[in-house]
Amino acid sequence: MSVQIGRQAPHFEAPAYDRTKNGTDAQFTSVKLSDLQGKWVCLFFYPLDFTFVCPTEIVAFNKAIGDFTDRNCVVLTASTDSVYSHKGWCDSHAELKDLKYLMLSDLTRKLSAAYGVLDDDKGIAYRGIFLIDPQGTLRWLAIHDLGVGRNVTEVIRVLDALQTDKLCPCNWKPGDKTLN
Incomplete structure (x- = not known):
């Protein structure tokens, strides 16, 4: 399956690691895209837990979680690691202990394949x-x-532009004029 702008996003149901209620109350859960209807979803994939670039992104999205929430947008991240790997990584990495969004597990690689990133x-x-x-x-x-x-700033800028439901020129940012 290939993904295309303007078409339905591939449905998924995936196991997830949920640390949002405070690291000590972390739990394993499941997420369905259909359960998020009525909200924007920012789904980002990363290669592997316990790597070098990945935590910089995960931390940056975590620091901006309020910006996404203010825009009615749920952030989800996914990798081909297990929920247990996610837990171990969060437990051992100081900056991941206060994660405010769910980490999806794609052990089967079906989610990554459906979204064309495998x-x-x-x-x-x-x-x-x-x-x-x-x-x-x-x-x-x-x-x-x-x-x-x-x-992350660019992702939020694009989300803002999409939410205007208008034509936004090159380098548009909130407060700038849109095109008629």
């Missing part, structure tokens, strides 16, 4: 990021090489 040779996900609107329609995506982290 590196078949390595069995890991590229750094794909997807913005899904409240009706489940894919509105924006970007896929980065394994060694290049994402810019």
Whole structure:
């Protein structure tokens, strides 16, 4: 399956590690995309737990979680690691102990494949990021090489632009005029 802007995002149900209620009350759960209808979803994939670029992104999204929440947007992250690996990584990495969004496990690689980010040779996900609107329609995506982290500020800018439901010119930012 290939993903396309303007089409329904691939449905998923995935096991998840939930540390949002305070690290000591962390739990294992499950997430369905359909349960998030009515909210924007920012789903970002990363290659593996216990790596170098990945925690910089996860921490950056965590620091900006209020910006996403203010925009009615749920942040989810996913890798091909298990929920137990996610837990071990969060327990051992000081900056991940206060994570405010769920970490999805894609051991089967089906989620990564459905979103077109699976590196078949390595069995890991590229750094794909997807913005899904409240009706489940894919509105924006970007896929980065394994060694290049994402810019959270740019993701929020794109989310703002999409939420205007208007034409936004190059380098548009909130407060700028849109096009008629």
